[in-house]
Amino acid sequence: MRFLPLVFSLVATALAGSPETALADQGRRPNIVLIYADDLGWRDTGHTGSDYYRTPHIDGLARAGITFTNAYAAAATCAPSRAALLSGRSPAAIGFFGLAGVTLPSARLRVLQVTGRPRYPAGDVTIAHALRDAGYRTGMVGKWQLGATPETTPTARGFTFAHVIEPKSPPAPDAGPKRIDEITRVARNFISDNRDHPFFLYVSHLAVHTPVEARPETIATWRQRPPGRQHRHPRFAAMIEHLDESVGRILAALDEHGLTDDTLVLFTSDNGAAPMSPQTPLRGSKGSYYEGGIRVPLFARWPAVVAAGRTSDVPVSQIDVFPTVLAVARAPEPKGKRLDGVSLLPLLRGTGGLDRTALFWHAPVYTGAGGRSHRSGPLPGVPVSVVRKGDWKLLLFHDRWALDGGRARLETNGAVELFDLATNLDECCDQSTTRPEKRDELLDDLLHWIDENDAPLASAPNPAYRAPD
Numbered sequence: 001m002r003f004l005p006l007v008f009s010l011v012a013t014a015l016a017g018s019p020e021t022a023l024a025d026q027g028r029r030p031n032i033v034l035i036y037a038d039d040l041g042w043r044d045t046g047h048t049g050s051d052y053y054r055t056p057h058i059d060g061l062a063r064a065g066i067t068f069t070n071a072y073a074a075a076a077t078c079a080p081s082r083a084a085l086l087s088g089r090s091p092a093a094i095g096f097f098g099l100a101g102v103t104l105p106s107a108r109l110r111v112l113q114v115t116g117r118p119r120y121p122a123g124d125v126t127i128a129h130a131l132r133d134a135g136y137r138t139g140m141v142g143k144w145q146l147g148a149t150p151e152t153t154p155t156a157r158g159f160t161f162a163h164v165i166e167p168k169s170p171p172a173p174d175a176g177p178k179r180i181d182e183i184t185r186v187a188r189n190f191i192s193d194n195r196d197h198p199f200f201l202y203v204s205h206l207a208v209h210t211p212v213e214a215r216p217e218t219i220a221t222w223r224q225r226p227p228g229r230q231h232r233h234p235r236f237a238a239m240i241e242h243l244d245e246s247v248g249r250i251l252a253a254l255d256e257h258g259l260t261d262d263t264l265v266l267f268t269s270d271n272g273a274a275p276m277s278p279q280t281p282l283r284g285s286k287g288s289y290y291e292g293g294i295r296v297p298l299f300a301r302w303p304a305v306v307a308a309g310r311t312s313d314v315p316v317s318q319i320d321v322f323p324t325v326l327a328v329a330r331a332p333e334p335k336g337k338r339l340d341g342v343s344l345l346p347l348l349r350g351t352g353g354l355d356r357t358a359l360f361w362h363a364p365v366y367t368g369a370g371g372r373s374h375r376s377g378p379l380p381g382v383p384v385s386v387v388r389k390g391d392w393k394l395l396l397f398h399d400r401w402a403l404d405g406g407r408a409r410l411e412t413n414g415a416v417e418l419f420d421l422a423t424n425l426d427e428c429c430d431q432s433t434t435r436p437e438k439r440d441e442l443l444d445d446l447l448h449w450i451d452e453n454d455a456p457l458a459s460a461p462n463p464a465y466r467a468p469d
Helices: 004-015 019-025 056-063 078-087 127-133 177-193 216-223 234-256 318-329 345-349 398-403 406-413 436-452
Strands: 031-037 066-068 137-142 161-164 199-204 263-269 298-301 310-312 358-363 384-389 392-397 416-420
Touching (some): 056 234, 078 127, 078 318, 127 318, 137 177, 161 177, 177 234, 263 318, 392 398
Antiparallel strands (some): 066 298, 263 298, 384 392, 392 416
16 A cells, blocks of 8 residues: 555556657547446356357457456445445555445354444545546446445536436436346447546446346347357347447447547456356355455557557556556546555556555455355355465455354364465365465564554354254
């Protein structure tokens, strides 16, 4: 973590003589389009290896820019990820962990979860605030999920235009499955209406979250296709196809107005995949802090700056979007705003790496995800904190840490799991007892980060808990 003045000093130095400077010299500032899918997994596009789904427009976007193969959501569930994306802070820093997936008390849950704040706190400076104050037109369309009170709506969060579509709100005429057609129309209109001004557009889809929705004729077509070995759900494939068509139509709007070269397009997802879409070799799905629940697709296209066909395996997070967007837009830093991420501009330009040693996650809540750990039976996703440092990843399970002896009994209590993702991407082989020196190194880093962020652990015993027979 660092304060923004240092970030912008480094960025200003890095930008000297860059293509971005050439654009600025011509009186232009890049537009920014952020397309956010809902529950789209790391392997759910053709470009990232699906053996069934077809996503030609998303694949084309990826091939025309850079693919981040080690990209992560800030949380394994949607609401805290969205808050982190727009705020540039980790969920731990803002105390927002989302809605718990399990109601307490429950006889199956050992500790009481941390409630945190009920919503992303009002008054925090967002990406939209920073870009609006820098002269950008800021628009959002689609799923919001971050509050509906006057002080928490998109317009209160810095968007000059907002078309909010929540899952239970009445659909507009010709909205299409998952409201994809409605979202796409509004997004295209925003691009057209603001083509003569720099703009930031946040397109937040409801797809591909359940319930699965797709046009009957598209589903019928998919049912005629042979299934893949990994993916084989025709209704889900049809919904992904509709999402892909939306991406194509939004990119076409940029082409139609001559904006493609000067527009940074980011495409990613709010968390890992839905359980119906296996992510092999990744373990887990949405709600889990194994790789399948937090690793997501992330593609960036910016023809004026980003060379096509590039790949980066540097671990990055969606908390990096805020500082990246500020650097790209040359927007001044919000006063007093502290960010937890770093600018990805050196990776976009291919000029260097990132000044960061580790990524962290903190979820002191039950998420409802299956597959708690290798040493226990299936339970809802339990409170956990995580660190990834290089290729190594450590998970700290709050219940066993708090109730089963903590650090003194790590050899037997299962409070931590350690994986080398370079050789064990499927997280099947816990090395916490065979590599104690690496375990202790990452555990020290994680505990220091927890203390630095005053991040609460779920440690209070649940009085309703009953041990299994």
